[in-house]
Amino acid sequence: MTDKPRLFTSPSAFPNPQRVRLFLHEKGIANQFDEVIYDMAPGGEQRGWQHLKMNPWGETPTLRLADGEILSETTAIVRYLDQAFPGRRILGETPMAQGLDAMWDSRIWVHILYRITTMFHVLHRGLGPKLELTHNPAWGEHCRKEALAHAGLVDRHLSDGRAWMLGGDAPTFSDITLATAVAFSKFPVCATPLDERFEHLDAFWRRWQERPAFRAAYADRSSGVPELDDRQ
Numbered sequence: 149m150t151d152k153p154r155l156f157t158s159p160s161a162f163p164n165p166q167r168v169r170l171f172l173h174e175k176g177i178a179n180q181f182d183e184v185i186y187d188m189a190p191g192g193e194q195r196g197w198q199h200l201k202m203n204p205w206g207e208t209p210t211l212r213l214a215d216g217e218i219l220s221e222t223t224a225i226v227r228y229l230d231q232a233f234p235g236r237r238i239l240g241e242t243p244m245a246q247g248l249d250a251m252w253d254s255r256i257w258v259h260i261l262y263r264i265t266t267m268f269h270v271l272h273r274g275l276g277p278k279l280e281l282t283h284n285p286a287w288g289e290h291c292r293k294e295a296l297a298h299a300g301l302v303d304r305h306l307s308d309g310r311a312w313m314l315g316g317d318a319p320t321f322s323d324i325t326l327a328t329a330v331a332f333s334k335f336p337v338c339a340t341p342l343d344e345r346f347e348h349l350d351a352f353w354r355r356w357q358e359r360p361a362f363r364a365a366y367a368d369r370s371s372g373v374p375e376l377d378d379r380q
Contacts, residue, residue: 152180153212154182155181155182155210156199156203156209156210158185158186158208159185159371160365161335161370163265163332164208165209167324167328170328171324172365173365174236174238174318174359175230175238176236177233202220203218207220227239230321238319239320245316245320249313256325256326260295260302261295261328264291267289270288271285292340299329302326303346303348303349306348326349327353327362330349330352334373335372336372
């Protein structure tokens with residue numbers, strides 16, 4: 149049994165574990181976890197029995213606590229961590245802020261990030277048959293259109309001059325989800341860079357790149373996005 153909780157993730161190219169990683173750095177608790185980064189090649193550990201025994205869905209992130217309890221699914225993990233550890237409440241300090249953050253996070257995840265993720269998986273078979281079960285370019289292009297349409301709505305929300313989704317001085321979890329959506333939209337297979345298409349998302353993206361938590365979360369230089377991986 150490890151003394152620290154153990155977080156099983158993937159390289160920063162993969163958005164759901166990256167949402168948790170960015171949350172940990174924003175919360176200031178990343179050093180309190182042992183991170184195991186799985187090889188995402190076709191023969192990698194994510195769909196091996198050792199991980200499936202902890203998380204039968206075979207997806208990352210998976211969190212194993214020091215007492216052996218297991219949590220998976222990104223929002224479940226960050227909801228637990230936000231309550232269990234001291235520091236700024238990333239999911240919102242008040243009931244209203246928490247409700248608004250959950251609303252925006254759901255919109256961004258369902259209509260933008262999940263669409264881009266689906267597009268990634270159905271447009272190519274690069275990760276092999278364990279992960280890429282369906283090749284469907286037409287569905288991928290539909291998902292691209294949906295992601296762009298909803299990104300336009302979020303861009304409009306940001307057009308009043310607010311820095312972050314809830315209008316406060318610091319990002320909440322919906323901002324983290326949006327940042328990872330912008331990053332993944334720039335991945336070569338996805339090739340739908342939201343920051344190039346929308347003025348206020350571009351400013352949002354540039355604000356994130358100035359934050360120490362963001363730079364730390366992408367320090368592995370494995371995002372597949374040259375402007376992140378090639379930074380000095």
